[in-house]
Amino acid sequence: MIPIHIDSTWKGTSDCRSCGIRDMVLFADLDEQDFAEIHTPIDDLAFSSGSVLYTEGQQAVGLFTLRKGMVKLVRSTADGRERIVRVLRVGDVIGLEALATARYDSEAIALMDVSVCRIPLGVLHHLSSQSPRLHKQLMQKWQHALKDADDWLADLNFGSARQRVAGLALKMRDADKPQFTSLFAREDMGAMLDLKLETVSREISALVREGALKPCDKQGRRYEISDESMLSEV
Amino acid sequence: MIPIHIDSTWKGTSDCRSCGIRDMVLFADLDEQDFAEIHTPIDDLAFSSGSVLYTEGQQAVGLFTLRKGMVKLVRSTADGRERIVRVLRVGDVIGLEALATARYDSEAIALMDVSVCRIPLGVLHHLSSQSPRLHKQLMQKWQHALKDADDWLADLNFGSARQRVAGLALKMRDADKPQFTSLFAREDMGAMLDLKLETVSREISALVREGALKPCDKQGRRYEISDESMLSEV
DNA sequence: CGAGCGCTTGACCGGCGTCAACACCCGTGG
DNA sequence: CCACGGGTGTTGACGCCGGTCAAGCGCTCG
Numbered sequence: 001m002i003p004i005h006i007d008s009t010w011k012g013t014s015d016c017r018s019c020g021i022r023d024m025v026l027f028a029d030l031d032e033q034d035f036a037e038i039h040t041p042i043d044d045l046a047f048s049s050g051s052v053l054y055t056e057g058q059q060a061v062g063l064f065t066l067r068k069g070m071v072k073l074v075r076s077t078a079d080g081r082e083r084i085v086r087v088l089r090v091g092d093v094i095g096l097e098a099l100a101t102a103r104y105d106s107e108a109i110a111l112m113d114v115s116v117c118r119i120p121l122g123v124l125h126h127l128s129s130q131s132p133r134l135h136k137q138l139m140q141k142w143q144h145a146l147k148d149a150d151d152w153l154a155d156l157n158f159g160s161a162r163q164r165v166a167g168l169a170l171k172m173r174d175a176d177k178p179q180f181t182s183l184f185a186r187e188d189m190g191a192m193l194d195l196k197l198e199t200v201s202r203e204i205s206a207l208v209r210e211g212a213l214k215p216c217d218k219q220g221r222r223y224e225i226s227d228e229s230m231l232s233e234v
Numbered sequence: 235m236i237p238i239h240i241d242s243t244w245k246g247t248s249d250c251r252s253c254g255i256r257d258m259v260l261f262a263d264l265d266e267q268d269f270a271e272i273h274t275p276i277d278d279l280a281f282s283s284g285s286v287l288y289t290e291g292q293q294a295v296g297l298f299t300l301r302k303g304m305v306k307l308v309r310s311t312a313d314g315r316e317r318i319v320r321v322l323r324v325g326d327v328i329g330l331e332a333l334a335t336a337r338y339d340s341e342a343i344a345l346m347d348v349s350v351c352r353i354p355l356g357v358l359h360h361l362s363s364q365s366p367r368l369h370k371q372l373m374q375k376w377q378h379a380l381k382d383a384d385d386w387l388a389d390l391n392f393g394s395a396r397q398r399v400a401g402l403a404l405k406m407r408d409a410d411k412p413q414f415t416s417l418f419a420r421e422d423m424g425a426m427l428d429l430k431l432e433t434v435s436r437e438i439s440a441l442v443r444e445g446a447l448k449p450c451d452k453q454g455r456r457y458e459i460s461d462e463s464m465l466s467e468v
Numbered sequence: 469c470g471a472g473c474g475c476t477t478g479a480c481c482g483g484c485g486t487c488a489a490c491a492c493c494c495g496t497g498g
Numbered sequence: 499c500c501a502c503g504g505g506t507g508t509t510g511a512c513g514c515c516g517g518t519c520a521a522g523c524g525c526t527c528g
Contacts, residue, residue: 075388078466079397083388100377106384129366142376143334149383150340154309154317157391158428161516163313186475194392199516201476218525220475232312395484420507430485435508452493454507469528476523484515491508498501 008051013041014117024091025065026119026141029133037130040123046115053094053108053116060098062120066090069114072188074107084191086152087111087184090175093141099124111184157194164193165203166231169213169223179225180216207231242285247275248351258325259299260353260375263367271364274357280349287328287342287350294332296354300324303348306422308341318425320386321345321418324409327375333358345418391428398427399437400465403447403457413459414450441465 016027017035027034045064047053053064053071071088085106088094097105098121127134156167168189173181183189183204186197193200204220207213212230216222225231250261251269261268279298281287287298287305305322319340322328331339332355361368390401402423407415417423417438420431427434438454441447446464450456459465 073384075384077388077392078401079393081392083392085384085387097377097380100373105377105381129369132363135363135369139334142380143331143339146331146376146380146383147339149380149387150307150309150319153319153383153387153391154311157387158311158315158317159313167312196517197474198476198518202516205476431506432486432508433484436484439508471528472526474523474525476521478521479519481516481518483517484513486513487511489508489510491506493504493506495504496502498499 009046011044011046014044016042021067021091026093026137028137034127034131037127038123040120043118045118047110049110049112051110054104056104056107058104060095060102060104062118063096063098064094064116064118066092066094067115067117070111071114072109072111074109082191084188086148096141096145161195161199161203163234165200166234168193170231181223181225183221183223243280245278245280248278250276255301255325260327260371262371268361268365271361272357274354277352279352281344283344283346285344288338290338290341292338294329294336294338296352297330297332298328298350298352300326300328301349301351304345305342305348306345308343316425318422320382330375330379395429395433395437397468399434400468402427404465415457415459417455417457
């Protein structure tokens with residue numbers, strides 16, 4: 001197993017008004033009056049690949065907005081194996097459930113070097129009662145999280161190994177460069193798709209051999225989608 | 235395939251103040267002042283087994299609270315098969331996502347005769363800005379729905395056929411009589427667990443043969459759990 | 469340059485899917 | 499009241515996909 005690092009680095013406090021991805025995030029619609037209601041600083045944090053943002057059941061101080069990188073949400077199953085329920089990408093909120101229970105329902109681990117901003121629970125509780133704009137954004141984020149969860153179940157955990165791997169490759173396409181896609185360590189992919197790592201490896205090799213994917217690096221992380229239709233029909 | 239009935243019966247309007255399951259539902263914490271803000275009647279509806287509450291993508295007029303019975307949430311997958319993402323039970327909210335988008339993200343079908351009350355979107359939009367008590371309940375419901383979705387993925391769609399069937403039997407235990415559990419048509423169970431109906435049937439038969447379950451009816455719907463530990467370890 | 473980790477590939481086997489026959493329940497109609 | 503038929507659950511035989519075990523390779527980093 002990979003050793004657990006909990007090394008986060010404080011990178012300063014955020015000025016949300018000038019956030020580069022503000023149109024994607026919780027504070028998208030806030031106005032000056034709303035910002036004036038934020039009395040606690042919002043920290044900008046960095047986590048290195050493999051480090052744990054929080055663990056299952058841990059007391060929560062805030063939730064996170066993912067600014068760079070990807071994060072996996074992990075549940076430990078009854079028989080001790082680890083199951084990845086979904087992976088979050090830039091703009092997603094990490095740990096929404098803390099708003100309701102002040103605890104996290106799963107474990108969040110950085111899949112690469114990530115940067116996040118951490119919004120204290122108090123800020124959100126205060127603002128969501130004051131600002132209908134934030135209130136609406138919160139609904140959107142809840143709805144998106146729930147739909148995402150159902151998508152992972154319906155799209156990626158159904159059908160043959162080939163279908164699952166192809167589905168994951170399609171889901172993980174870059175937002176800006178849709179001909180490229182990011183995959184993960186084979187063991188992680190197995191935990192996402194309920195397959196063994198050898199099976200994942202075999203299916204990827206087959207997709208490359210048949211011309212659906214083309215590897216961009218030597219670690220098996222980045223691929224170019226050379227035949228999209230081959231992936232989507234399977 | 236089962237023919238689609240859309241026969242709902244109007245059973246009157248609800249007086250939420252005297253609701254029998256009020257402590258489980260959205261309106262749990264409301265006070266007189268809150269109730270006074272409800273200007274649209276809340277309808278009490280009945281759906282017969284197999285009928286559709288709403289379809290995927292349909293324009294929403296409201297969301298539902300399940301008062302009696304069970305409802306399955308169905309997604310149609312890319313290749314046209316139907317996938318059941320979870321089943322909702324008494325006290326659960328059906329169609330929460332409509333609050334954010336005014337559309338439903340999946341199809342909801344009654345697994346037996348059910349009764350629900352339908353709360354218009356307008357009532358909730360109005361109340362959630364007025365009442366911090368409802369606001370808090372809404373958060374709880376969102377969090378519960380998300381956790382439920384993750385649970386279905388992590389607990390029931392992982393591991394051997396035996397583990398999945400045993401897990402479903404445990405999850406579907408009666409709230410009041412925990413030694414009894416409700417199962418479903420074998421094809422539905424297959425769509426929940428990503429198994430073929432023959433495999434489901436075989437595993438249930440095996441669990442009965444080995445003494446973990448005891449059938450209570452002749453249709454294979456109700457079982458008594460005679461050895462809980464046998465189900466939970468597997 | 470060597471050690472170690474992760475990815476790939478092969479051989480084999482078992483669990484689950486497939487196809488098919490049969491049993492049982494129940495509603496329908498004679 | 500019983501005969502019939504369709505729908506659903508069960509069971510069996512068989513084959514294939516994916517799991518298991520194991521060896522080998524290549525990248526990366528010390």
